[in-house]
Amino acid sequence: MTTDTAIIDTAGEIRVQDCYQCGKCTAGCPVAGHMDVMPNQIVRLAQMGMEDRAMLSESVWLCVSCQTCTTRCPKSVDCAGVMDAMRQLSAGRDAVAPAMRNTLIFMRAFLDNIRRNGRLNELELVGQFKTAGFFSSLSIPFLFKDAMLGPKMMSRRKLRLLGKKVRDRAIVKRIFERCHGKTADTPLKKDEQ
Amino acid sequence: MARIGVFTCWCGENVARHVDIEKVTETVAQMPGVRCSINYKYMCSDPGQAQIRDKIQSERLTGLVVASCSPHMHLKTFRKAAQTAGLNPYLVEMANIREHCSWVHHNREEATAKALDLIRMSVEKVKRDHELVPIRVPLTRRALVIGGGVAGIQAALDIADAGHEVALVEREPSIGGKMAGLSETFPTLDCSQCILTPRMVEVGQHPNIKLYTYSEVESVEGYVGNFKITIRQKARYVDMVKCTGCGDCWNSCPIKKNLSEFDCGMGFRKAIYIPFPQAVPARPVIDRLACTRLKRGTGCGLCEKKCQAKAINFADEDKLVVEQAGAVIVATGYKLYNIAKEQDNAQLSGYGEYGYGKYKDVIDALQFERLVSASGPTGGEIKRPSDGKIPQSVVFIKCVGSRDNAKGLAYCSKICCMYTAKHTMLYKHKTPGGEAHVFYMDIRAGGKAYDEFVRRAIEQDGAKYYRGRVSKITEENGKLIVRGADTLAGAPVTIEADMVVLAVAMRPADGVHALAQKLNVGYDEFGFLSESHPKLRPVETNAAGVFICGACHAPKDIPEAVAQASAAAGKTLVMFGREELTREPEIARINEQTCAACYTCVRGCPYTAIERAETLTPKGVHVKYTARVNEGLCMGCGTCVALCPSKSAELEGFTEQQIYSMVESLMT
Structure with a gap:
């Protein structure tokens, strides 16, 4: 084995x-x-x-x-x-898998966003995802794909211009610290996931 | 003065490779009481045994130690050799220097030292052995067969045909068991009833067979050769002698909507009924929970009015009958694992995901048998239960319950691969254009003409086989949506089916554990009865005189159950061929002089072999109460020896004195 x-x-x-x-x-x-x-x-x-x-x-x-x-x-x-x-x-x-590259980029951007804000800042996430994705694929169309969704989401209050952060970000940081280092090659134990 | 002979065996190279035989032989010769010490390459062979016989006579030996393999292997051989030479066979001991020594220790010096220790202990033990005589037990040449399915029928007929009386006890109102309800049988597709019902009739008419239907074993007393069995004959409310089986009663009965047990709930029967037209005995029984007269104590009574033979007796009660038997054959068969409903066992869980019980068209394999059977509720037409339409697409799912650790049953039910192939064939033959889909994990078709049969279902009859399990069944617009996988194609599969047939696991029949406890027979974690040895004693149990056959032992098909039944009958007849039974004399004895009659042993004995007894003077005056061992029952386990506070219990051949002397020999 x-x-x-x-x-x-x-x-x-x-x-x-x-x-x-x-x-x-x-x-x-x-x-x-x-x-x-x-x-x-x-x-x-x-x-x-x-x-x-x-x-x-x-x-x-x-x-x-x-x-x-x-x-x-x-x-x-x-x-x-x-x-x-x-x-x-x-x-x-x-x-x-090549087709899943953006998924991985998105996941990372998402987690990074959570780590810093303690909750999701949608607009910031879009920025992070598009930037990282662009450098990975060097595709201009990728940058503007789904751009027209922005106004629609805004009008339905799904996208805030100014994101809020949670008060006690130290706790969030600690959670990430506990996980960090273990994520690389050792997956987490059940209770830590 | 002890004159012990020690015979050390090389066992070819088995012992000699790691034990220094020459050194052992020389050292042993110096042990106190040892008269001669020799070794030989194969002690169990004819020349080896001849040396033993010669030495017994020439050296006038008073005891024998054979240092070789396990006593399981050859104790009988060497005891016989001793007996031929005129030495009591119970003055033979074996030192196991193979399994306990050379096979597990590969350091020659250490192995040799251990071999010496083992022999030293045996020498000390044999010095304190007494001459023992096998116990003779009288024998009743009658057999009791429990369960009237195909296995029980076969066993009963074999013994009866050999000229011995048999009592056959069946729980249901008719014999025939599960096989009577089957449609056609693999791999020949011959009609199940056509081959079974003549055998049933034979049982019913056989002068040597006494049939107890609608009866159960209440209690068992006694021991091998001399069992006393109390049978409860449940109240049938019909006089078996007066009744002619004409059918006037069940034709007049107004209580029609009772689910038929024989039809696995696919059809109905009256409150007074015979399970099926070919039943043996062809005598009806009243369902006491369904009959209005029996429930209310008054009213109805139509059957009684119609019966010209005056055979109806509403005042009937359960009767207890006592039967004597020398041997008992257990053939209690199987039941199906409960798919969706409450489980009788906390370790099991049902298949909620298959919707059995929720969707009418999800049925189990025995229900499908009734649908296909010419004697079934649809007359052999395959109509689905919900709306009576002929299903154009049927999904068969194998391993439902079986091989499913998460649901609690790890074993393979063995027969499902074959009967599912048969089901697809029968369905295809009866439904032109119909589709048969089978989900399987493995196809296990070992047996004469078995694999050919499965291939025929696939290649000639066009059954579609998918290698994968089904995850869930749902119902949409009258169709059953079966979501499965085809792991060979590497894709999920969804089939819209009209009917689903589940090949459900086999489990031992209800009540078999209570019966096993009455008979002192063991059972495994799944409740199947345990044989004495998986290869060499497949129909014997650890309870002497109790044999097992059929599906109470493990899932089996008809040929195997029948073969095993004949084997059990054969073993019974071997026993009946003897004048009387002999038992090993290494059993417990109670010293009645010191016994304080506390009866701790009586309570502790796992074989109920110790009785309360009274010591009387020759004139019949009471002296004292004591415990006494029943020689027929004692298995020599020694529990009483350990329990007895006054040290009055001893095990013949394993006395405390012997055990202590063995331990002491190690200390010096």
Whole structure:
């Protein structure tokens, strides 16, 4: 067994070796129809120590963590947990399916936003996401994609010009500090997620 | 003065590789009481045994230690050799220097030292052995078979045909069991009833078989060769002798809407009914919970008025009957795992996601059997339960409950792969253009002509097999939406079905645990009865004289259940072929002189083998009360020895003196 499988095993005491590939996870997955690699195949790759392939799938970023797979698994394998571990591995190594690059950028921008404000500042997020995305893709159309949504959202009060910050940002900072350093290659334990 | 012979075996290389045999032989020869010490390559072989016999006679040995393998392996062999040479066989001890020594210790010096210790202990023990004589127990040559399914029927007929009397106890009003309700059987597709009902009739008419239907075993007393079984005959409210089975009663009964147990709830029966037309005995029974007369104590009574034979008896009560038997065969069969409803066991949970019980067209495999059966509620037409339409698309789901640790059952139910293939065939044959979809995890079709049968369902009859489980079933516009996976194609699959058939796990029948406790038979974590040895004693149990066969032991199909039933009958007949039974004499004895009659042992004995007894003078005057061991029942476990506060209980062949001397020999 490779060390990578060990990472998954310690992640949330997920026993990937228990999986007998019945496919019930895939059967119940609401987004399996959009996935390139089926949930049961992700678990299979993890079982065989082939995380490199699993984390480069689009599926791990399409997973919505609804936990249906974990709930119905006849062998009590935490399939959603495997997905989570793969995302963390992918983020930590900055290795991601090309089509999902922007998703990873968005996630990072989102978390960074939360870390600094304690809550979401939508306009700032848009700025962060577009900037980072532009430097990654060097695509001008990307910069202006969805721009027309701005006024609509503004009119419905979904986008504030001046974002508010939470009062006690020290606590938020501490949460991030606790997680930091562990996110790189060691996924978090259950209670910390 | 003790004259002990020690015979050390090389076991080829098994012992000799790690134990210095020559050193052992020489050292042992110096032990006090040892008259001769020799070694040989294979002590169990003919020349090896010949040496033992020769030494017993030439050295006039008073005891024997064979240092070799486990007593499980060869104690009987060496005891027999001793007996042939005129030495009491219970003066033979074995020192296990293979399993306990050479197989687990690979340091030659240490292994040799341990072998010496083991032999030293055995020498001390054998010095204190007494001559023992096997216990003889008289034998009743009658058998009791519990359960009247195909296994019970087979076992009863085999024993009865051999000329011995059999009492067959069946809980339901008719024998036939689950098999009587099946449609056709794999892998030949012959009609289940056509092959079973003649056997049922044979049981009903056999002069050697006494049939107790609608009866249960109340209690069991006694021991191998001499069981005394009390049977509760439930009140049937119909006189079995007077009744002619004409049917006037059930034709006149106005209480019609009772779900038929035989039809697995797919059809109805009257309050007075026979389960199915071919029932044996063909005598009706009144459902005391459904009958208005029995519920209210007055009114109705139509059946009584119509019965010309005057066989209806509303005042009928449960009766207790006592049967004597030398052997008991348990063939209580199986029930299906409960898919959606409350579970009888806290470790199990149901399949809410499949909607069984919520959607009428989600049925279990036995219900489907009734739908396909010519004797079933639809006369063999496959009509779905909700609206009676013929389903154009049926989904079959395997491993429902089985192999599902999260629901509590880890085992494979073994027969579902085969009957699901059969179901698809029967459905395809009866519904031209119909689609049969099967969700499976693995196809387990080991058996004569079994895999060919499954391939036929796929290749010739066109059943579509998907390798994957189903996650959820929902209902939309009268269609069942089945969401499954095809792991071979690597894609989720959604099928709109008219009906869903679940291949549900097999579990041991209700009440089998209470019965097992009455018989002192063990069962596993899933409740299946335990055999004595998984390979070599597959129909015996740890309770002497109690045999098991059929699905009470593990999930099995008909041929296997029948084969096992004949095996159980064979074992019974082997027992009945003897003059009397002999039992090993290594059992507990109570010293009645010192026994204080506290009866701690009576309460502690797991085999209820110790009785309260009274000591009388030859003239019949009371002396004292004591505990006394029943030789027929005692298994020699030694619980009483450990419990007895006055040290009055001893285990023959394992006395405290012997055990202490063994320990002491290690200390010096």
